Amino acid sequence: MAFAAFSGGPAKTHKPMKSGRVALFLLLPGLLYLGLFFLTPLFSLIITSLQVPDPSGEIGRYQYGFAIENYWIVIESYWPHILRSFGYALLATVFALIISYPLAYFIGVKARRWPLLQGLLLTLVIAPFFISFLLRTLAWKQIFSNESWIVTSLQSIGALAQDQYLVGTPFMVIFGLTYAFIPFMTLPLYTTLERLDIRYLEAGADLYATPATTFRKITLPLSMPGIISGTLLTFIPIAGDYVNASRDFLGSTDTAMIGNVVETNYLQINDYPAASALSVLLMLAILVIVTFYVKRSGTDDLL
């Protein structure tokens, strides 16, 4: 199902018809909705991030204000979490790319001759979407739990010390993040590789290029659009994820990411300004990345 979202791609475009009231009628309800429940909340977030505590001193009550220092406070207290989020996101994105590329290449290029096999493999790649991602993450937690044979055998061969475990380590969190977002990487890669003209590769070989050179000079540049949208679709949600790094899932307090801090501040200790300031910072970082992407490919390819 989710695959459909990525498979579209810019199909042949017809000349758009005249503009008019019909277009407005079609666009307005949806755009109004996004204005009310997507754009305005972003402003609410900025306003909340600048609020000051209520003079009454009651927890969870704030007044409108212009406390720009809220930002310095959250950066000062949570810079390790911010760094960790982007570090984990970077690593998990790279791992997901390394795992996904050959898989997408096989499905998109090598399996072309067998449409049935191609369909089956694609269904299997999106299969994880059909089962709750919380359940999948919990499954990994139990597979790598302290009593599992994986951990006990790693301990017996000395790869792990007797009192060392996997769950709660950065390794486990990055493992979980990589796993969870592989389909988001594989599908856009598949979409571009599926359109790759094999004759280019044959031409490369005819010109005495080694397979490695052909890959570097032809396949890789031609699959760049897929790599870019894949990394975008993986990096952004990973940077904001808080399930994998949560204490009840694969992480511990030492692996908390921005998402965990926002959740704790917002839903548990009701420090809305701090949570909002962090969210705004995260959003700004993402906007920088998106702007870079838009500059490179324009807005037409966004949808």
Place this chain on the structure above:
Amino acid sequence: MRKISLGKLALPLYAVIAIIYLLIPIAYTFVFSFNDSVKSNIAWRGFTFDKWLEVCNQQGVCEAFGNSVLIGVISTVIATALGTMIAIALVRYRFKFRSAVSLLLFLPMATPEVVLGAGLASQFLSLGAQKGLVTIIIAHVMFCLSFVVVTVKARVASLDPALEEAGRDLYGSPSQVFWKITFPLLLPGIMAAALLSFALSFDDFIITNFNAGPETTFPKFVYTAAARGIPAEANVVGSAVFLLAIAIVVTLQVRGSRKQKRLLKIK
């Protein structure tokens, strides 16, 4: 002299391993839905069908599941209607601020869920709105909308305008042309978008958690239960939904390929 070709052996093997890796947690969840567990579902204690037969005995599972289905259906209907209209406008009409509209539609997909969740929660907080089913549905429509647009837009773009022209030539009124020609042709795309939207809504946890208040959904139930050990009944619900979804996808694919064969014969 023949070298072992990378594409001939290593690549298929690699693909198989990668697919198995993707499927391991699904298999695990499925197997442990048959575990004769007492409280937590960690160690294997023997095979039983009981958890499947008496899912609702576990407190909260079925209520959470019911809520998730209700929220999923309502959000999907709204998001699909709004999104389809936008998709048609984007492909068929020329208007000002086109790239601004594209950007507005893209941004919700590119925004981390915590930001979307905390933003809406701030808005509801400053409006003094009570959190519950309505706020969850508002949030779900918001993040499903753009995915609907992307999915339906591809279908609209591949639609042959000559078919609609033929309808108009035969004196069909604009609404007749839309409901008798455009809509049926778009239906597969709309269905795909609706399925995607339902799947996104059903599985969403992060945005829901910020805007649910006391209301629970299935993912929220799992998250809360994770702290004290998840009951096997949650695995049952997850596995059942998985099997149903796979059945739907396979049916749609088989139907699609049959239709294609029929069309090829006509040609």
